Amino acid sequence: MERKWWTLIAVSVAMFMLLLDITVVNVALPDIQRSLHSSFADLQWVVNAYSLTLAAFLLTAGALSDLLGRRRVFVAGLIVFTLSSAACGLSGSPLVLNLARAVQGLGGGMMFATSLALIAGAFHGRERGTAFGVYGGVIGAAVAVGPVVGGVITSGIGWEWIFFVNVPIGIGAVALTLSQVDESRDPDARGVDWAGLITFSGSLFLLVFALVQGNEKGWGSTQIVSFLIGSAVLIALFLIVELRQERPMFDLTLFRKRAFTGASIAALAISSSMFAMFLYLTLYVQDVLGYTPVQAGLRFLPITVISFFVAPVSGRLSVRIPIRILIGGGLLLVSAGLLAMSAVGPSSGWTVLIPGFLIAGAGIGMLNPPLASTAVGVVHHSRSGMASGINNTFRQVGIATGVAGLGAIFQHAVVSHTTTALTHANAAAAGKGVAVAPGVLKGLVVSGSVRPYASHHPGGPTLLHAYTVGFTESLTTILLIGSGVALVGSLLSFALVRSSDFVASYEGAPEAEAAVAA
Numbered sequence: 001m002e003r004k005w006w007t008l009i010a011v012s013v014a015m016f017m018l019l020l021d022i023t024v025v026n027v028a029l030p031d032i033q034r035s036l037h038s039s040f041a042d043l044q045w046v047v048n049a050y051s052l053t054l055a056a057f058l059l060t061a062g063a064l065s066d067l068l069g070r071r072r073v074f075v076a077g078l079i080v081f082t083l084s085s086a087a088c089g090l091s092g093s094p095l096v097l098n099l100a101r102a103v104q105g106l107g108g109g110m111m112f113a114t115s116l117a118l119i120a121g122a123f124h125g126r127e128r129g130t131a132f133g134v135y136g137g138v139i140g141a142a143v144a145v146g147p148v149v150g151g152v153i154t155s156g157i158g159w160e161w162i163f164f165v166n167v168p169i170g171i172g173a174v175a176l177t178l179s180q181v182d183e184s185r186d187p188d189a190r191g192v193d194w195a196g197l198i199t200f201s202g203s204l205f206l207l208v209f210a211l212v213q214g215n216e217k218g219w220g221s222t223q224i225v226s227f228l229i230g231s232a233v234l235i236a237l238f239l240i241v242e243l244r245q246e247r248p249m250f251d252l253t254l255f256r257k258r259a260f261t262g263a264s265i266a267a268l269a270i271s272s273s274m275f276a277m278f279l280y281l282t283l284y285v286q287d288v289l290g291y292t293p294v295q296a297g298l299r300f301l302p303i304t305v306i307s308f309f310v311a312p313v314s315g316r317l318s319v320r321i322p323i324r325i326l327i328g329g330g331l332l333l334v335s336a337g338l339l340a341m342s343a344v345g346p347s348s349g350w351t352v353l354i355p356g357f358l359i360a361g362a363g364i365g366m367l368n369p370p371l372a373s374t375a376v377g378v379v380h381h382s383r384s385g386m387a388s389g390i391n392n393t394f395r396q397v398g399i400a401t402g403v404a405g406l407g408a409i410f411q412h413a414v415v416s417h418t419t420t421a422l423t424h425a426n427a428a429a430a431g432k433g434v435a436v437a438p439g440v441l442k443g444l445v446v447s448g449s450v451r452p453y454a455s456h457h458p459g460g461p462t463l464l465h466a467y468t469v470g471f472t473e474s475l476t477t478i479l480l481i482g483s484g485v486a487l488v489g490s491l492l493s494f495a496l497v498r499s500s501d502f503v504a505s506y507e508g509a510p511e512a513e514a515a516v517a518a
Contacts, residue, residue: 004122006180012138014173023146028159030286042094044407049098053105055396056201059249059389061113066186070114077110082170089163121184144308151297193249195241203234211404262496263374264394269489271398273482303361310365318370324497330367331490338483342476346469378501406478418470
């Protein structure tokens with residue numbers, strides 16, 4: 001077999017491992033919570049620690065690969081990801097797990113930043129389109145099967161193995177890459193924008209930390225206010241640094257194109273609404289409805305499978321239908337899907353989510369291919385790597401801020417609604433209700449210990465019902481907020497994305513082929 005096909009196999013295996021690890025984690029979160037006695041904030045950091053470091057390091061990893069060599073950085077990313085996966089599985093506390101997840105994000109950023117460049121360097125002409133088609137299929141397959149695979153592994157041998165399984169795969173991918181993949185680099189590379197990396201990552205960390213800890217520390221506390229101010233100051237410094245750089249890692253001049261701005265907003269909107277919502281939907285399906293990880297994974301299949309089949313259709317339609325119709329229409333479907341999911345109530349079964357899953361899944365599939373092609377299609381092909389990196393950064397920032405922001409609202413709401421429901425239950429019981437002090441109830445809700453506590457409490461059924469009422473009402477709240485975010489993203493996409501912004505070289509640009517496939 002020719003070396004170029006080995007390159008495709010190596011990159012595809014690595015990306016399948018990376019993306020599968022993202023999707024399987026959601027299904028394993030309730031088991032992680034019980035095993036490590038994690039709080040609600042700890043669960044948010046399991047997702048956010050990864051997204052934060054991936055978003056912060058993605059563009060820097062691209063610059064490093066141009067300077068040091070793409071294969072070298074890709075292999076380094078594989079090694080970091082593999083070792084940190086082992087550390088995740090061996091974690092004995094939430095802190096250790098989240099630190100290991102952060103390191104995983106660094107490795108993931110190195111792999112993401114170099115994967116398409118390695119394929120583009122190995123393939124030319126029509127074969128490049130075939131290679132990118134395979135690459136896109138691998139990404140879709142990882143997303144589609146992730147929840148079920150995660151459920152099977154978690155239920156069968158434990159949540160630790162969703163991380164341990166990466167170790168032999170990672171070792172094999174490293175060996176294959178070193179033996180079969182050619183090295184390449186950019187002879188004009190000038191180094192790393194360290195000032196941009198520090199200010200951007202610092203701002204993002206302070207913002208997410210403030211959102212996650214705001215309910216616990218108090219939104220008016222000195223720490224939270226200081227972190228929010230610090231985040232604003234650092235992002236302002238980041239913008240100044242990037243404007244003054246000759247070759248910035250985050251080229252702000254690209255936003256002069258309205259279509260590029262629209263694509264960036266769309267990437268942020270889809271991630272901060274639908275993708276951030278998976279954490280809370282998973283907790284609902286497992287913690288409230290009581291399904292096992294396998295059963296939960298199977299129930300998420302409608303949304304992943306339909307997006308998998310709609311995506312290639314959308315990719316083909318993107319050459320016949322205005323891009324803004326597909327992007328704006330996809331976000332509109334996501335908004336409608338989240339709105340449909342908000343029909344959940346205390347007595348609902350999981351089937352109430354099916355209409356919303358199908359609508360939102362179709363929206364995701366419709367949106368992703370044209371969104372990727374727009375990000376690179378409105379700039380000169382020589383800047384497509386930067387454009388793609390910025391779009392992916394917006395995606396990861398959306399997940400991190402979406403999980404944190406929705407979590408802040410959800411956590412406050414679930415404590416409030418559960419307290420109210422329990423008060424009403426106690427009043428109806430005429431003095432024979434469940435006696436749980438407000439502070440204790442808040443601690444139970446925040447730590448995810450309501451169900452274990454109720455199993456040993458004489459008024460357990462009443463407490464569980466109050467928690468179910470509080471949880472579903474709070475879930476409805478953030479589903480409506482997510483629907484609103486997706487709707488705003490849709491309207492801005494319709495307004496900003498115009499076919500006239502696409503550059504003349506787009507049709508034949510190899511980077512465009514890559515984006516459409518992805």
